Amino acid sequence: MITGIIGAVIGFGLVLLLERIRHSPQVNADESSNFEGAERKLRRRMAGRHRHRLGRRRSELSRRSRKVKQLEERIVRAHIDEDEAEAFELARAAFEANQRRHQSLKDRRKHFKRRLETLEGAFQEALAQQAEADPKVLLEQLEESLVDEYQKRSEKIVRQSAQRLESQQERRAREIIHSCAERYADSHFAPRLSTGFRCEKAARGADLLAWSDTLKEARSMEIVASEREGFYSVKGADPWWKEAVRRLAEDLVSGGDLPTGDQLERRLNAISRTMKSVASRCSERSIKALKTGPVEGERRRLLDRLRFRTSYRQNQWRHASEVGFLSGMICWEVGLDGPVGRRGGLLHDIGKSLTHDTEGGHAVLGAEVARAEDEHPGVASCIGSHHGDEPPLGLEPYVVAAGDAISGARPGARYQMxxxxxxxxxxxxxxxxxxxxxxxxxxxxxxxxxxxxxxxxxxxxxxxxxxxxxxxxxxxxxxxxxxxxxxxxxxxxxxxxxxxxxxxxxx
Known part of the structure; x- marks a missing residue:
């Protein structure tokens, strides 16, 4: 619009200028004709510009007309049905009625609350008059009784929660133990070590009994006759040499000279080397199966000697392997250090190889050997505390103790007279x-x-x-x-x- 006004002003000024020039006496005819041509050009230019503006205005008008028609069509399509409008009005009326009812209930609640407070005050006064006591004292007594009641109720809830938690823990522990025991693939059967042998010839048996004095001097072992006829047993503190003497006695039952002195030592040492080879292969098999890493030094020697050591007639090498497997699986199930559990379970009874000649419990003796050889602190704690002889370091010792109990309590694992x-x-x-x-x-x-x-x-x-x-x-x-x-x-x-x-x- 401003552009149009400016154009109109310019056009009016040009018209006045042309009129003044036309009536000027000093302007000649040629100049007048030039001015007339310029005026026509200017008029044509102004007319073209106005036509352009008029075209734009018409296009804008047509566009707005189309938009108005679209809006009218949308209004027609979005016309609300009378039934819907009536339903809307009914819903709004119901909502307003609910609001009024809610407000009425709130007012009644306030009224009853005030009335209840009045009645409570009157009841307290009447109760005080009947009991001839101060209302504050009665309130304190009532408060104490309520506190006692809720305290008993809380104790009951706590006790029930503790029982429920204990039951859940026991059920979960049984599930873990059952699952780990089922995963143990090795055979539970191991040949029981026997300290006896059979000799049907009475004369040869008498010779062996007489030879027992030589064994007692050499290795603190002796041969005694059993209650069963033709059966003899070897007595002694060291289970390793007890097995060696038993094997030597079985070889001598058929006949031959009874060795003494250096010959006896050579025969026993040869049998001991054979036993060491067997024990070493058994230990290596357990170490590879459990993936505990190398076991060296005195720890390996004591672990090998468990192959010919029994407790309640349960082979201790088999027992150690089983405890190592169970401890590792339980540690994995409960989120503890599995390698420490496996290694601690495998080595937990190495102290039993020392109890025949060293005073002290096997757990403490084994832990001392492990710490002397710079064993992992967690593994040493598993060895020393699996019977409660020393405070445990971490939770893995408890798992090893559980694995030890599971292996020992398994049906058929141990034998008692x-x-x-x-x-x-x-x-x-x-x-x-x-x-x-x-x-x-x-x-x-x-x-x-x-x-x-x-x-x-x-x-x-x-x-x-x-x-x-x-x-x-x-x-x-x-x-x-x-x-x-x-x-x-x-x-x-x-x-x-x-x-x-x-x-x-x-x-």
Whole structure:
């Protein structure tokens, strides 16, 4: 628009200028004609410019017209149905009614709250008058009773949570142990080491018994006759030389001169070299299977000697390999250091190779040897603390102790004489029947569980009520006494049974 005004002003000025020039007497005819031509050119130029502006205005107008038509079409398409409008109005009316109802309820709540406060004050005054006590004292007593009630409730919740957590932990531990035991692919069977041999010839047996004095001087070993006819056994502290003497005696049963002096030493040393070769191959097989890295020095010598060492007739080399595997798998399951668990499990009983000539527990002796040879601190701790002889370093020693218990408690792993089993049952019977509330007790599962039945009546025939808390306390007390006074492999479960007797009479 401004451009149009400016153009109009310029055009008007040019028209005035041309009119002045036309009427000027000094301008000649030629100049007048030139001015007329210039005026025509200027008019044509101005007309062309105005036509251009007019075209643009028309195109803009047509564009806006089309846009208006599109908007009208959209309005027509978006026309709201009368039913929808009516539904919308009904919904809005319902919403407003709900708002009014909500506000009414809030007002009623405030009213009842004020009324309740009034009634509480009146009740406290009446209660104080009846009890002749200060309302503050009554409130304090009420507060104490509520605190006691909620404290008991909280203790119950905590106890139930602890029991639930303990149950979950025990279930998870059983799952891990079962899974790891199933993955152990090696055979559980190992030839039991026998300290005896058979000699059917009585005369040869007498010669061997007489030769026993020579063995006693040379290696502190002796041959004694067994209760069974024709059977003899080797007695001595060192299991390695006990096995060597047994092998030599088996060779001498068929006949030949009984060696003495240097000849005896040469024969025993030759058998010992053969045993070392066998033991070394067994140790190397376990080391490669468990991937524990090289075991050298005194540790390797003690590990080799476990091949001919037994505990409750369980071969200790097999036991060490099994504990190493189980410890490594359990460490992997619970997120601990698997290599430390495997190596600690394999070496945990190397101290048993020293107990025949060195005082002290095998765990402490083995840990001293490991630390003297710069063994990993975690592995040395697994060796020294798997029986609780020293404080553990980390959690891996607990895993090795668990693997040791699993291997020892496995059915068929260890063998005990009949009198040992009977002694254990007698001790269980003594401990579990000592409380007066116990009616009877008996062991099941080979002494791995004891079931205790409680009295339901006293001597006068009055019923005895025993709560669950009392039963848990009694079971824990029995388990602690068993742990303190008995020696047994694995674990012993204590189960208390409370009989419920219901009586009625039909008439």
């Amino acid at each position: 009949g009198e040992h089993h009977e002694q254990r049952l007698r001790e269980l019977d003594r401990i579990t029947k000592s409380p007066r509330i116990v009616d009877d007790a008996y062991a099941v599962h080979g002494g791995r569980e004891v079931r205790v039945i409680l009295h339901t009546e006293d001597r006068q025939g009055r019923p005895i009520r025993t709560s669950e808390k009392q039963m848990q306390t009694l079971a824990r007390s029995m388990a602690d006494q068993i742990e303190a006074e008995m020696e047994y492999p694995g674990s012993i479960n204590v189960t208390l049974i409370r009989r419920v007797v219901a009586q009625s009479r039909a008439r």
